[in-house]
Amino acid sequence: MTDATQFAEIRNELEIYNLPVDEWSAALTAINGTGSYTKKDGTVLGAPFKPDDIQKFKDGSDPWGHPNTDWYKSTLKDWSLNNVIISRLMEEQKMLNIYCHWVTKIKMLITKILQPVTNSMIYVLTLTQT
Structure with missing residues (x-):
């Protein structure tokens, strides 16, 4: 099972796979760094989760806005x-x-x-x- 941080990272990566294969590496670097990637045609691809969102999931600094519940421990x-x-x-x-x-x-x-x-x-x- 994934935690909230892993889910956010995976969700961002899914956006990259809609691009041509030759743009994947550059898009992943840009998405992880700034939260957006400018395509070759000039349009901007924004990440569903910005780097500061992912950081808040990791460090738990905003438990109400960015909760990271361990659902396995809580339920299963x-x-x-x-x-x-x-x-x-x-x-x-x-x-x-x-x-x-x-x-x-x-x-x-x-x-x-x-x-x-x-x-x-x-x-x-x-x-x-x-």
Whole structure:
């Protein structure tokens, strides 16, 4: 991720790529130095961010006009930790569901196996009582 200074520098460079290739080097030097470049045809190309703007982003001297928020630290880092925790909890839930499924299957199997025995015992008990 980029900070505000890197974004401003990249945004200025994007303006240069609209020029013919043979002007790129001179335009980059002029944009970084003065904030503007005079093309071969005499028109002036102004940078979206002047050198003093970039400096204010770097040194933090104007936090209201030129903020430099670390968005990774402010938002994404904690979210990625939460994402890992949520993934782990979902995995544990999946394992619990599998466990419950197999416990149910085993109970059904035991019931099937013991059902004839239980029925026989009831039949035997009823025969002996009369």
